[in-house]
Amino acid sequence: MPKELYFFIAFIAGSGIAVQSGANAQLRLLINNPLITALLSFLVGTFALIALVIATASRELPSWQVLTHIAWWKWLGGIMGAFYICSVVITAPKIGAANTLGFVMAGQLIFAVLFDHFGWLGFQAHAVSPMRLLGVALLLLGIFLVQKY
Structure with a gap:
């Protein structure tokens, strides 16, 4: 697949996070318990994944032996x-979608750059450069502006 298609998929996933935040926040208002709301959200996602695996599985599921030898982390x-x-589910109703997702994006970006720099969690190492730091700073500035105004 071309790299641009992966960019598009990631962009659509980001839009899905915004939809997920709003839908789960509204669900919480009806359920009135953030943990039960999260559980219900995960159950729906689990059933969707089960259906997808059944519809598309082209090979066997991993064996119990494979599953028991996976590192804890x-x-x-x-x-x-x-x-x-x-x-x-807890923060979005209190501080809004833009604030919630802005802080989520800030955390994602900062830790993603760290993971890339050090090659943590199996990522290929990409050293922090002045341009990467500038990119992080500009994105954080954008998030700040969205939060402030």
Whole structure:
């Protein structure tokens, strides 16, 4: 696939995060419990993934032996996903979608640059450069302006 298609997919995923934040915040108003709201959101996502796996699985699922030999830290994605959903369900109704997602983006960008720089979590190392730092600073400035005005 061309790199531009991956850029587009990532952009659409970002728009989905905005939709997810609003939908989950509204769901929380009806459920009145952020943890149950997050659980319901994950259940819907789990059922959607089960249907997708059934519809598209072209090979066997991993064996129990493979699953039991996965390093503990490689399971953090699911835990961080649950933390993210709970956090957004709690913060979005209080500070709004733009503020919530602005701070989420700031955290994502800062830590993504660190992960790239040090090659953490299996990422290919990309050293921090003055231009990358300028890019981070400009994006953070943009987030600040959205928060402030």
